[in-house]
Amino acid sequence: MAEFLELLPPQNAIEKLMSYLDEVALKNETIKTEDGLQRVIAKDIIANEEIPAFTRSTVDGFAVNSRDTYGASEAIPAFFEIIGEIKMGKSADYHLKKGQVCLIHTGGMLPAGADAVIMVENTQYSNLTEIEIYKAVSSGENVVMKGEDIKEGDLVFSKGTTLRPVEIGALMALGITEVPVYQIPHVGIVSTGDELVQPNENPKLGEVRDINTYTLSSIVKEMGGIPKNYPIVRDNEEKLFLALKKAHQENDLVIATAGSSASVRDFTAKAIRKLGEPGVLVHGINVRPGKPTILAFADKKPIVGLPGNPVSAFVIAHMVLKSLLPKLRGELSSRTKMIKGLVTINMSSMAGREDWFPIRFTGDYQNGIPLVEPIFYKSNLIFTLISANGLARIEPNRTGLDELSEVEILLI
Amino acid sequence: MAEFLELLPPQNAIEKLMSYLDEVALKNETIKTEDGLQRVIAKDIIANEEIPAFTRSTVDGFAVNSRDTYGASEAIPAFFEIIGEIKMGKSADYHLKKGQVCLIHTGGMLPAGADAVIMVENTQYSNLTEIEIYKAVSSGENVVMKGEDIKEGDLVFSKGTTLRPVEIGALMALGITEVPVYQIPHVGIVSTGDELVQPNENPKLGEVRDINTYTLSSIVKEMGGIPKNYPIVRDNEEKLFLALKKAHQENDLVIATAGSSASVRDFTAKAIRKLGEPGVLVHGINVRPGKPTILAFADKKPIVGLPGNPVSAFVIAHMVLKSLLPKLRGELSSRTKMIKGLVTINMSSMAGREDWFPIRFTGDYQNGIPLVEPIFYKSNLIFTLISANGLARIEPNRTGLDELSEVEILLI
16 A cells, blocks of 8 residues: 655755756845845845945044154154044044044044054043044054945845845845845645634534644745735645645745645645646655655646645645755855754654654753754654644654764754 | 953853843733744643544554454464454444454544554455454554544643744644734834944945844844834934934834944943933943943943944844843753854953854764854954854853864854
């Protein structure tokens, strides 16, 4: 009663789907830079001015010609005339002559004739218009030169850069208040099953509430997509096809959770095949949980068929979407949330199959690596994962893990 | 020319502010559970039903009375009559007698008389109504019992729990489609400085574009607050006081970035003091960058005065907000983004002062810990941080780091 002809290792399965993703035409839009957090730049950004626009002080002190300070020390201070104060936000309309300084604040513009700033801590007023300097400064000391950070024509950000707070700040510094970004991918979520009722309904005996729709849409949000939930589909091939077709037309990615019985899984694949070429690429992954996963690509859009079991759907959604969604968002690289951990007990695993299991952090570390304890589960209900901090992966070539073996952890 | 009377170590400074936070009265609201990602539960959630609501199969196979399978093996299979199929979503209206089984799917309801499920892989049809079983099952095998995950009256989530996709799924499983959560804290952002212009303006010589407002509001969004940007305030004590007063009235937290000159920093503290009791708690932190930081609490709301320098403001905002915002969000613990790293070169640091410096990952690991290389910077402009993955911390009691020393990294 073998259900699948070929079970692909997870990495190969995902690579197979990813190899089609370059066919997806990403769409752009222009948004306000201040709304750009986590958005992905769609065109290279070139600086149209230099930063800083003028040579600035990086400290509070006195603008000076460094040569005039040569030899100054605690024992033999050098004396200078204060000819004025550089006001913040104003052009420095002074020209220092030999033996002259200007009071300057952090960020203030250097006046002509100055090439350095002596910190206020290394000076002392002799009287209101004269200071002693206790330390020599070298040319360029405590200043940042005009154009030192960014020159006109510099590539500031390549397309594919994800905007963090610093990138938003940098764009603002250049006066770039609007930015071309990729549109956020829309992800249609279709749950199927004769046993499912809406969360606000009271299930009759044999029925359960649909939770995959909400768990998956939350994962999609977390990963930077816009989820769209579709009504529950009953276990009927034609109805499923029509629901998938609608979701496929209206979104950039469709995630379907299949009903549980083998026959339902079969017609899920059939329904997906009808959506377009090349159709089902992977039907079955050598992983636990999540074996009956379907990966497909139809009419230039990816489709993921997940097992109906909530824990399986959760694990596989993370595994697949962490590659798929960044690509659909236009990001240059997948943003992995994998870290290292050390398991606290011996564990067994089937050779040739990749195993994923929920873990929680014990709070202890060894050589800087967190210790993780597996959470054993039976029911495959979502409550298993409540106490989990992540999912640990046992590679396919291992038959188990000794105590304190290193595992990769996907944070959830 | 000592500017501060007392420089507190960063941890003490933050703890001093945090000790007042219990006085903040958090406000609740009720939202749809499906919109609850990253929100924080404001009341303990008690289960009003049990999960599962009925004993279910965890595999595809045949529901059976385990005693009837005793002794079954490949060599001596046991024969059973199939009396029907448990349809998904339907009550199991069968009562198994000795020697009888029901076809059942994953998630299907166990019929009366059954206490286990034999996996389909361990069976074979003899004819349409009869199967052979090759393996004995024990009571409870491949089933999850009624109420096994959650019992009525169980505490499902304590208040202060942050909703991840799994928690949203778990609430939906219980039919809890609305949930009481804490309101998202509003954070007013006030930038001051005579040198600042709006990002869409062309700065004249001596002027620079305001970027802190946008960097800080993005950090606030990332950390789960709602930022509100206020107009740039000029370096004038009365204007600053009025701007802070308005922001203080309209928000749960105020972040002000002060102008650069020492006199401006002085009147920032004065203006904050006028907002209410107890006023300024910390004026100066023994950290680089970020020494002239002000931490205050007035009229049951915290106020943070940051240095105007973009890198300093960025570093201190992360350091302070990672404790402060979770608390204002009602979260039980701060969500630290600190990980361990090993520095690739020797570094010096001043004893007694905590140093923070930008780092990037080299991509290499040693014993599972990522190698990080410091990014040296001079200008303190935001562009320094563009190539950074995080900020590394050198503890105050260290005078430097040897190559491959361990540092704590705050991911940005």
